[in-house]
Amino acid sequence: MSDHPRATGKAHAMVAGKMLALAVAMFGFGYAMVPIYDIICEVTGLNGKTGRVSIAEAEAAKVDPNREVIVEFTSTINASGAWDFRPTVDQMQVKPGQTYQTTYFAQNLSDNTTIGQATPSVTPAAAAKYFNKTECFCFTQQVFEPRATKDMPLIFIIDPDLPLNVDRVTLSYTFFSSPGDNSTASLSPSLTSFAQEISQ
């Protein structure tokens, strides 16, 4: 920039610096959208994200004796793993404010030790934030020995503030082989094979 009058060069650097700062900030904003998205989903119950409450909170809830809601349980197995995964009961009649327990059954159909992870979703979406769990197998990754089976517990409570027009809530779980598990390819082998491919 030696060929510009000094003042002009400074002015250019000023503008360029500000614009560069904007670009860097927007790169950060892209990443900030990840937690923002999660918070919005949690607050609004979008995406069927369920809530989590402590046992004390669940015990303090007032039971609504005059209302019955049907809770249905469904399961989906993600294509990435060899699993059997299903609810032990298909549906329950529950009173809002009372704590209930049920289980899901899972079996590892492969001959390897595999980690499973369940992700929940509630429909209708409007009911999602009133569906709270004190304990769920989906809170942690589940380790399965080869061919092992498990009955995995789920303790839930429906908030008495559940909108009156909802009388049926469906809880759906999708079961995945956990990423980072040996069933998904790790970085180094794929890059090695790729390096071989291009060298041929």
Added chain:
Amino acid sequence: MSYSDAGHDAHHGDHDHHGPAPGLMRWVTTTNHKDIGTLYLWFSLIMFFIGGGMALIIRAELWSPGISVVDPMFFNSMTTMHAIVMIFGVVMPAFVGLANWMIPMMLGAPDMALPRLNNWSFWIMPFAFTIMLSTLFMDSGGPAGGWTMYPPLVLQMGDSFAFVIFAIHFLGISSVMGSINIVATIFNMRAPGMTLMQMPMFVWTWLITAFLLIATIPVFAGAVTMLLTDRFFETSFFSAAGGGDPVMYQHIFWFFGHPEVYILILPAFGIISHILPTFSRKQLFGYDSMVYATASIAFLSFIVWAHHMFTTGMPLAGELFFMFSTMMISVPTGVKVFNWVSTMWRGSMTFETPMLFAIGFVIMFTIGGLSGLMLAITPADIQYHDTYFVVAHFHYVLVPGAIYSIMAATYFWIPKWTGNMYDEKLGKLHFWISTIFVNVLFFPMHFVGLAGMPRRIPDYSLQFADWNMIATIGAFGFGFSQLMFVYIIFKCIKGGEKATGEVWEGARGLEWTVDSPAPYHTFEESPTITPSTITR
């Protein structure tokens, strides 16, 4: 060149270096805004034929139902690559090239503010596109999941995925550097006395476009970086198994993607706002409202992104918000269209080639705008989503929209670039043949789209056969008529009727006050701003 032409004789060596350096290295090492503008424009023209060739492969496959010409995976690569090439390799570089050539001359500046950065911005692009296009020859093939690269589909791509992501990063860096340069030029290098509200419209639209680029390209870079780490480094941004969400990608992507579509059209608005007044022999109607309308469109473009996602299961409140905010964009856009019409009203109009392309732009861009309004209506969009109606919509705004504006700009300013008039007869013929075929190509897509033909699929139901055949005829007609464009450009470079400095009778603006062809260095002394040299 060891010195850019921005020097004010501060260094004695400058006196000996007033022409371009000899040989090919001139183009590699140049920091001259006109040279770099020329490089961008040539690059864009070459990519136009590469992307166009891909489009013809797509249309050849769709000539008749059934899998006939290429295999489905390659077809998907073609739809994906066609989009990437046309957006990042044709329209954006063409606008940046025009900005390089014209903005310093329109502002009375000797060069861009950061000439060396400018050289980098350009020379990154050929390398980025070499990497991008090379994926087509790799074992795992080119990207085939659509240019929007939605996970989880895109994560199933082979290892050439990494090359695609790095190419996008490079293209993004090039765009952001180019934009920073344009903003610095506009803020710091205007001729003394030229206020912001006296700037030519092309400069205004580019200033706003540059801000859009700086604000959104990094978000896109972030999104593709997340894809990269999800694919190779076991993060779970978009993987439900790890607590992520693939729909979140769509939000991040379209937060970039929607402003991007205005990046592809705002400079076109600027170009049209120069050509219509020139050939109507009037001043632009409603200059102030044009500036504010452009700024409003840019602002609104940040709060409409989820209209690309009406079928993902948003809550009603979200759908309503994005529907209304999207429809609101038609207000400032309408202001622009009515201002253009009012500019022509009772003007002494003549219909040289740039004017034909500009009027064609106004009419056909409005058709695309209207189908966009239809797509904005949420309940209707659920039917139209991912059909050929969407393809018809965005091709109307991009081909007889953005591409026509670039062709109009080329015909309008090429006498200034080369010093020769282009062949007017051939230019007009080029316009009419292109316009007939572009409508034969894209108009039937509205019909098959409304009838439910899905996009991005190599096969289709028998009922769509006739319209697809017609569209393919249009595609080949339009594609081959662009060879005329190349011929006209070469002919104009080689010779022709000598152009005056003013070129067009009564043309206003500083770029018409210098000789044709524009000398290698212009406005080394700042010009004096008079009412006749500002365009408003």
